[in-house]
């Protein structure tokens with residue numbers, strides 16, 4: 001599950017969590033019967049097996065499976081090795097299990113990247129990031145509030161100060177990486193010529209001759225500091241990467257509040273000053289990067305169906321096997337984001353399903369398409385790429401079942417507000433099943449009612465869900481391509497996108513039940529006489545607007 005980033009340059013909004021409950025239809029006349037053989041097949045998925053696989057996938061040695069990283073590549077090799085042994089058909093590029101994707105990344109050169117304020121030297125990553133530029137500057141600082149100029153509103157952050165050859169310091173605003181237009185400024189106000197009628201902070205700083213720009217991040221950005229790192233300076237061949245990438249002739253840094261405190265220490269004016277002012281300190285700002293090209297990969301495999309005709313069709317099941325890598329801790333605390341739940345849980349659930357299939361001779365009518373997606377945390381790169389450049393005939397994919405975080409449950413008596421929306425041991429959130437296909441919705445509900453009887457919570461299955469969970473995992477791009485989806489998710493918790501998302505916190509008994517239920521749902525869809533009809537239009541709120 002990725003953070004919700006608006007695809008707007010410099011915008012990074014975290015929506016508030018909502019507690020809107022949704023009424024759920026209660027009475028069902030089930031058509032689904034789970035046979036003893038199917039039960040037995042599902043019982044091949046066990047808590048112990050899931051734990052074994054997750055021990056490997058979420059180990060510190062995998063380094064948080066960042067995109068790109070060696071740890072993620074090793075995980076891909078581990079998946080492929082098992083798939084090959086179990087007799088799966090490779091469905092990536094050129095007869096392999098891998099669909100390769102080229103990524104280019106601006107990698108910071110640490111010894112040439114510096115931030116000094118007076119006598120204090122800050123640490124790259126831990127204290128600041130580079131947003132843009134490949135240059136260095138030395139000089140005094142000028143504080144220029146939000147850095148904006150809007151003539152029609154009489155707004156000029158540089159009124160009364162000269163920033164030529166200075167290092168400009170501004171505050172970010174409204175959840176963005178760089179400040180958004182000040183409140184009260186309308187689209188009308190920024191209709192004229194940029195640089196004359198109005199100017200954004202970066203362009204205004206350059207235009208007025210600043211040597212460097214420092215942006216002080218808001219507290220909510222500091223809280224997801226590591227996730228921000230992954231959003232910087234990346235491009236993916238063939239798709240829009242949703243990354244913050246800006247070309248600027250001056251170095252631009254995003255800094256934590258503590259850098260701001262060092263800047264304002266001992267000054268007459270402070271961070272809350274209504275006027276811009278010169279800061280009586282000198283410093284150094286230097287940013288140096290080199291562009292590196294790397295390949296990443298989706299892992300794609302097919303388990304063929306038994307029906308001569310229907311096996312041309314596929315039911316897809318997916319998870320993302322990437323996570324967010326290694327952070328920059330203040331002290332020597334844990335820096336590895338293991339991603340045991342997110343989405344190690346989905347990754348190994350798919351693997352356990354694959355192993356269960358390999359243990360039986362009976363097959364479903366349709367084929368099963370397994371896709372482990374890369375780069376989900378960076379902006380669903382893998383699923384976006386796979387659905388744009390599919391290695392299979394996408395029209396033959398009748399449904400996609402997505403698993404992203406199914407390993408956690410809220411312990412009894414837990415009062416931590418960060419776990420308020422975490423599902424209980426017998427509960428799981430189910431999202432999207434009813435958006436496009438009545439049949440898929442029916443099969444999803446009935447399989448559960450006829451089998452595990454988990455408490456399916458449909459609270460987020462709402463086009464107006466303010467958390468926008470529907471946008472935030474890989475199923476989204478399948479749905480955009482007309483494929484009905486179901487998404488299983490355990491809810492946000494205290495360890496979401498933290499180094500503490502570790503194997504010790506996983507509820508394997510729950511994960512076993514959820515994985516078995518999804519597995520049987522997959523088989524039920526694969527055995528339908530007719531593919532699930534798309535009899536509803538995806539609500540406009542859930543459609544990419546061009």
Ligand SMILES: [Zn+2]
Pocket residue numbers: 001002003342343377497
């Ligand atoms: Zn995530």
